[in-house]
Amino acid sequence: MTDTQMLIAALTVFVLAIFIGYEVITKVPPTLHTPLMSGSNAISGIVIVGALLVAGQADGIIGQILGAIAVGLAMINVVGGFMVTDRMLKMFKRSGDK
Amino acid sequence: MNTTALFSIDATNIGYIIAAILFIVGLKRLGSPATARSGNRLSALAMLVAVLVTVLGNDLMSWEWIIGGLIGGSIIGAFSAKKIAMTNMPQLVAVFNGFGGAASAVVAAAELIRLIDNGDGIAENISITIMASVIVGGVTLTGSFIAYGKLQGLITTKPLLLPIRNVINVALLIGMIAATVWLVIDPSLTPFLIAAGIALALGILVVIPIGGADMPVVIALLNSYSGIAGAATGFVLGNNVLIIAGSLVGASGLILTRIMTKAMNRSLANVMLGGFGVEDGASASGDEETRPIRSIQPDDAAMMLAYATSVIFVPGYGLAVAQAQHQVRELADLLKDKGISVRYAIHPVAGRMPGHMNVLLAEANVPYDELKDLDEINGEFSRTDVAVVIGANDVTNPSARTDTSSPIYGMPILNVDQAQSVIMMKRGMSAGFAGVQNELFFLEKTMMLFGDAKDSVEKITSELKDL
Numbered sequence: 300m301t302d303t304q305m306l307i308a309a310l311t312v313f314v315l316a317i318f319i320g321y322e323v324i325t326k327v328p329p330t331l332h333t334p335l336m337s338g339s340n341a342i343s344g345i346v347i348v349g350a351l352l353v354a355g356q357a358d359g360i361i362g363q364i365l366g367a368i369a370v371g372l373a374m375i376n377v378v379g380g381f382m383v384t385d386r387m388l389k390m391f392k393r394s395g396d397k
Numbered sequence: 398m399n400t401t402a403l404f405s406i407d408a409t410n411i412g413y414i415i416a417a418i419l420f421i422v423g424l425k426r427l428g429s430p431a432t433a434r435s436g437n438r439l440s441a442l443a444m445l446v447a448v449l450v451t452v453l454g455n456d457l458m459s460w461e462w463i464i465g466g467l468i469g470g471s472i473i474g475a476f477s478a479k480k481i482a483m484t485n486m487p488q489l490v491a492v493f494n495g496f497g498g499a500a501s502a503v504v505a506a507a508e509l510i511r512l513i514d515n516g517d518g519i520a521e522n523i524s525i526t527i528m529a530s531v532i533v534g535g536v537t538l539t540g541s542f543i544a545y546g547k548l549q550g551l552i553t554t555k556p557l558l559l560p561i562r563n564v565i566n567v568a569l570l571i572g573m574i575a576a577t578v579w580l581v582i583d584p585s586l587t588p589f590l591i592a593a594g595i596a597l598a599l600g601i602l603v604v605i606p607i608g609g610a611d612m613p614v615v616i617a618l619l620n621s622y623s624g625i626a627g628a629a630t631g632f633v634l635g636n637n638v639l640i641i642a643g644s645l646v647g648a649s650g651l652i653l654t655r656i657m658t659k660a661m662n663r664s665l666a667n668v669m670l671g672g673f674g675v676e677d678g679a680s681a682s683g684d685e686e687t688r689p690i691r692s693i694q695p696d697d698a699a700m701m702l703a704y705a706t707s708v709i710f711v712p713g714y715g716l717a718v719a720q721a722q723h724q725v726r727e728l729a730d731l732l733k734d735k736g737i738s739v740r741y742a743i744h745p746v747a748g749r750m751p752g753h754m755n756v757l758l759a760e761a762n763v764p765y766d767e768l769k770d771l772d773e774i775n776g777e778f779s780r781t782d783v784a785v786v787i788g789a790n791d792v793t794n795p796s797a798r799t800d801t802s803s804p805i806y807g808m809p810i811l812n813v814d815q816a817q818s819v820i821m822m823k824r825g826m827s828a829g830f831a832g833v834q835n836e837l838f839f840l841e842k843t844m845m846l847f848g849d850a851k852d853s854v855e856k857i858t859s860e861l862k863d864l
Contacts (some may be wrong), residue, residue: 302520309632309640316628316641319421320648326428329745329770332653332752335427336490336620338437339649342420343497343623345444345642348451349630350500353507354466355457358514365507367462372500374470375477376493381441382478383489387756388434394764 334387341380347373402456409454412446413638419443420642424649430765447638483760484717487750491545491616497623498537501630502593505530508633509589519584526632528577528592533626535596536603541619543604544612548749554609559602566602569595603669610714610791610829612749614657614668621650653751660745660771662797662808690826693844695853698820699860701844702728705782707738709774711811712754713747715788715823719850722761725787728858729763740767742774742784742811744792775812784816786837787850790829796836803833819843822850 327335350373354366404412420443426436457463481489505527512519546552559565572595579588607615624646631639658665693701702708710725729739741763747754755768769777778784786793793813796803813819814837821843828834837843846853 302522305635306522306632309635309637312637312640313628313632313644316644317648320424320645321652323421323424323428323645324649324652326425328428328430329656329743329752330755330765330768331427331430331433332656333486333490333750333756334433334437334752335649336617336653336751337486337493338427338440339424339646340490340493340497340620340623341444342424342440342642343494343620343627343646344500345447345639346497346500346504346627346630347444348447348636349504349508349627349634349639350466351448351451351457351463352455352634352636353504353511354459354463355455357459357507357511359510362507362510362514363459363462365503365510366459367466369500369503369507370463370466371470371473372496372503374467375474376497376500377444377474378471379474379478379489380493381437381444382475383481383486384437385434386478387483387486387759388430388437390756390759390762391430391433391765392759392762393430393766 330391334384337380337387338384341377341384344373344376344380347377402454404450404454406454409450410637412450412454413636416443416447416450416638417641419446420645424645443642447642483757484720485549486756487612487616487748487753488545488548490750491541491548491619494616494619494623495538495541495545498534498541498619498626500534501623501626502531502534502538502596504630505534505633506589506593509584509586513584513586521581523633524581524584525577526629527589528573528580530626530629530633531589531593532573532596533622533629535593536600537619537622537626539597539600540604540615540622541600543601544615544619547604547607547609548612552605558606562602562606566599569599569602573599607668609749610746611661611668613746613751613753614654614661614665616750617650617653617657618665619650621647621654624648624650657746657751660809662805688839690838691841691844693820693846695846695856696860698844698846698853699857699864701783701818701820702732702737702785702857703735703861703864705732705737707781707783708732708740709778709781709784709816710739710741711784711786711789711793711813712741712743712758713787713789713792714749715850717748717753717757717788719788721787721851721854722757722763724851724854724858726758726761726763728854728861731858731861740769740774740777742778742813743768743770744789744811745771747789747792771809771811778812778815781816783818783820784813785820785822786813787822787854790823790835791833793837794829794833794835796833800836805833813837814840814842817842820846822846822848822853824849
């Protein structure tokens with residue numbers, strides 16, 4: 300594929316994903332908006348994939364260090380985000396639930 | 398290409414599709430409190446799949462660095478998730494947003510260095526997406542830390558207005574475009590570093606003028622940026638799972654931003670340009686307030702509640718500041734034991750982030766079906782004996798409905814003034830964030846109960862027990 304074809308393919312995925320996100324997330328009730336934010340925060344930690352790739356493919360020491368920093372930052376988001384969201388969601392109870 | 402990776406490219410990409418599906422299903426399950434916890438776990442599983450597939454599908458070197466990053470990040474993340482108090486959740490989300498943005502910017506930097514070292518030249522679209530990634534990531538990083546500072550009280554929550562800030566902002570935007578053009582023409586580190594510096598400065602300048610009560614909008618917007626930065630990184634690396642997950646987060650943050658601005662009856666531009674209640678609120682503080690108010694003591698309030706048949710609590714940021722959620726639930730339990738109907742009215746912008754009040758009350762074991770949003774509860778106030786307002790102000794001001802000259806005119810409010818009587822818990826007579834006096838205070842049916850919310854609620858509860 301040429302550069303332009305790749306860019307257009309990526310744009311297609313991007314636009315469709317925004318629409319899916321919009322449809323799915325509009326249905327989240329206001330009571331769950333804080334867990335939605337912290338949970339989606341954890342999902343934005345997906346940049347860990349990019350961080351692993353650049354860290355693992357870097358030739359020089361600078362690239363390796365930058366990669367490791369990115370891995371660390373993304374990992375804070377992933378681990379912290381999912382854990383704190385779980386901690387919050389555990390607290391949501393209906394009347395009568397024990 | 399000579400590679401020792403365990404997975405083929407096709408297997409890797411199939412793994413990414415599975416991860417993307419799990420992310421979407423996980424978010425869908427956040428649609429109800431009953432399924433939300435499993436949804437969050439599905440998203441976590443999706444992340445695990447994406448990471449494993451990446452490790453197995455690529456020939457990664459320099460493991461010692463990667464493992465160091467993995468362990469360090471996990472420890473910091475787990476520690477903050479366990480330790481954070483629910484009242485400080487907005488600060489945690491702000492900081493995590495910042496780290497997400499920073500990670501995207503750093504990945505873009507590392508990729509640019511690798512491409513420059515390769516010496517094969519860089520395609521235009523890659524240069525542009527590298528710039529997008531570092532700019533959005535940089536703005537998210539510093540913007541989030543300023544938001545954190547304001548939420549934590551380290552930086553004044555008053556809007557700070559630089560006189561020529563719009564000129565500066567425009568100059569910075571032009572600088573970014575120029576740096577991007579430079580990088581496309583001559584791929585080197587200098588234009589990249591210039592753009593990074595501008596992005597970091599812009600993040601500070603954009604968030605600093607925004608006042609404390611507008612933080613829900615800012616946090617939601619930065620949340621969206623952290624996702625968009627991730628998606629931009631996906632464009633740089635040509636990686637679909639990054640693009641998909643990043644866009645999901647971007648969409649989520651944008652939806653929340655829109656809900657928040659709608660609940661304030663303001664445009665996003667109006668919030669971002671800042672200075673609410675500073676520029677147009679000057680006239681409100683002009684005349685000294687002389688109208689009479691009625692103030693009561695906790696024992697009177699206990700008496701009012703004891704003879705009610707229905708009560709609505711209206712929590713606001715003051716509840717979080719006083720950390721009074723457990724005391725409120727205790728009082729509510731006592732009222733319910735007496736056969737009184739108890740509900741909570743939650744305004745979308747109550748607190749410092751979307752859903753802040755709901756999490757606090759959930760922490761105090763208040764069942765989520767007792768929490769009602771604006772549309773559900775507004776018709777009920779006229780049939781309610783006592784509305785108890787705890788640390789909320791502007792969202793209960795009836796002049797939003799009637800006074801066309803008020804800066805908050807048109808903002809959807811909770812119709813607290815339609816209840817038979819109102820108990821307003823407040824520290825003092827100060828105006829709300831919008832800088833306007835709350836007309837509710839001067840109604841004949843409104844009783845002011847001055848003091849710390851936690852203290853007042855505790856006293857009412859003990860008086861009620863003695864009745």
